[in-house]
Amino acid sequence: MGNGIESEPWVRYESKYIEEIAEVIRKKLDPKLLHVDDDIVGIDFRLKELKSLINSQLHDVRVVGIYGTGGIGKTTIAKIVYNEIQCEFNGASFLENVKESFNKGCQLQLQQKLLQGIAGQKIELSNIDDGINMIKNTLGSKKVLIVTDDVDRREQLESLVGSRNWFGAGTTIIVTTRDQLLLRYYGVDVTYEVKKLDNVEAIELFNKHAFKQNAPKEDYVTLSNSMVAYAQGLPLALKVLGSSLHGMTIDEWKSASNKLKNNPKKEINDVLRISYDMLDxxxxxxxxxxxxxxxxxxxxxxxxxxxxxxxxxxxxxxxxxxxxxxxxxxxxxxxxxxxxxxxxxxIREEYPEDPSKWSRLWDLNDIYDAFSRQKQYKKTLEREEAS
Ligand SMILES: Nc1ncnc2c1ncn2[C@@H]1O[C@H](COP(=O)(O)OP(=O)(O)OP(=O)(O)O)[C@@H](O)[C@H]1O
Ligand SMILES: [Mg+2]
Missing domain, CATH: 1.10.10 (Arc Repressor Mutant, subunit A)
Structure with a gap:
């Protein structure tokens, strides 16, 4: 049967078909849309390019890789395309921040999220292999859309979308990553590079945040152009820098611009840092x-x-x-x-080598290091007092 509803060679009960039809209609009428900021610029052309690579009408499984540097807009474009095409599939799941979830040891939760998003019910899993089997059994005949966002290791893909034959014909898998090589190793069909914003788009985004309008205020034109240049077409930097400068006096703008001008590295981190420095x-x-x-x-x-x-x-x-x-x-x-x-x-920069002096500890290794140093310090004091 067409229209995204599976047919099987053997006879099935009518009620089963009705259930399936109802499910497809429900998903089409009530898609779970992801939140995307409403200040997006330069997206139409990029979206058209990306969608031309996806082509969900194909009868095999299609794997599309999206890559680009941090903060360039990979997650954003993946969310927009997900919102637009999810109704063409029998189920869809967007797995955000895969790298972070794996680092926190939440692999099973990701597998559960994938299954739940598509099957619509919570499935208990006892381990990763159990999860893999469940994914194969549950999704093997379905045409689904899966986005694995921000992947940095192959094992992550292997436990979520390990092989094409885990999924039904017409399935589309989108992988976003900063690492183009990883896409090659995983074997994607096509890749799409998210490119930085051009100067016109960058100025538009910066102005939206710095002036809450499309054109800069008259006195600020030169300063605003140099700020846009520091952000190097990176949407994240343009937003953060623009909104931090919103409502600031011309002297405050000059001071921020000088800081960046005098910074030899002028890396994106230095651009973002200006916004922190301006906080009280x-x-x-x-x-x-x-x-x-x-x-x-x-x-x-x-x-x-x-x-x-x-x-x-x-x-x-x-x-x-x-x-x-x-x-x-x-x-x-x-x-x-x-x-x-x-x-x-x-936090690290004041005492890069000694976590015991930091104002906050958040990483287990640093916590261990800090306590070991404290213990060592106490022992030395006791020895000195005894001698
Ligand atoms: N075309 C755009 N117009 C306006 N803002 C954008 C655009 N693309 C991305 N952004 C904004 O820039 C920020 C960073 O985007 P996003 O999180 O998609 O980057 P990323 O490439 O996924 O980064 P990372 O590699 O760190 O995951 C977000 O706040 C997003 O809203
Ligand atoms: Mg991202």
């Missing part, structure tokens, strides 16, 4: 606390803790949102990984 004391504390402890946590829960430390959660979280340093999605606080890494670097 308690905003900085909240920013660092979120980077180290609260990314992905519920806003109400985090607010309670921050308020308990006199950190004016409601106000400061709002400021960080306005400056595009965090976003709130489904009541969860989210921070882009490049911004989070900048936060970690800020």
């Amino acid at each position: 004391g308690s905003e900085k504390k909240v920013f660092l606390d979120i980077a180290c402890f609260f990314e992905g946590e519920d806003k109400a829960f985090v607010s309670k803790i921050l308020d308990g430390c006199n950190l004016h959660a409601t106000y400061n979280i709002r400021v960080l949102c306005d400056k595009c340093l965090i976003t709130i999605s489904d009541s969860m606080i989210q921070m882009h990984n490049l911004i989070q890494q900048m936060g970690w670097a800020i």
Whole structure:
């Protein structure tokens, strides 16, 4: 049978077909759309290019790789295309931040999410192999759309979308990664590189955030052009820099521009850092606390803790949102990984070799190192006192 409904060579009960038809219609009428920011620029052309590579009408399984540097817009374009084409499939699942989930040891949860997103019910899994078998058995005859976002190792793909014959004809698998080589090793059919924004698009995005309009204010034109140049066509940097400068005086703009001009490296991290430097004391504390402890946590829960430390959660979280340093999605606080890494670097930089002196500890290895140093320090003191 066409229209995305599977037919089988043997006779099936009518009620089973009706159930399947109802399921397909339900998915088409009520697609689970992912949230995408409404300030996206230069997307039409890119989306057309990407969609021409996908072609979900094919009868085999299609694997599409999307690659590009951090903050360039891979996840964003993958979400947009997912929202647009998911109704052409019998089921769809978008697995966000695969790398991070694996690093946290949440492989099973990802497999569960994949199965649940498509089968519509929670499936208990006892281990990764059990998950693989379930994926094969449940999805083997279905035409599905799967996005594995931000992958950095082959094992991640192997446990989620290991082989084409796990899925039914017409299935499309989209993999996003910073690592083009990984796509080659995995054996994708086509690759799509997300390119940086051109100058016109970059100015448009920057202006949207810095001036809340398309054209810069008259006195700011030259400064705004140099800021756009520092962001190197990277949407993340354009947003963060633009929104941090919004409402600032011309002198504050000049000071930020000088900092970047005098920085020999001028890396994206240095551009993002300007936004941190422009925060006040308690905003900085909240920013660092979120980077180290609260990314992905519920806003109400985090607010309670921050308020308990006199950190004016409601106000400061709002400021960080306005400056595009965090976003709130489904009541969860989210921070882009490049911004989070900048936060970690800020804490590490004062005493790069000695975690026991850091203001915050978030990584198990550093915690272990810090306690070992403390223990060592205590022993030395005791020895000195005894002698
Ligand atoms: N075309 C665009 N126009 C406006 N903003 C964009 C565009 N593309 C991406 N962004 C914004 O830039 C930021 C980074 O985008 P995104 O998270 O998609 O990057 P990424 O390539 O997936 O990064 P990473 O490799 O770290 O996962 C997001 O805030 C997103 O909203
Ligand atoms: Mg991403």
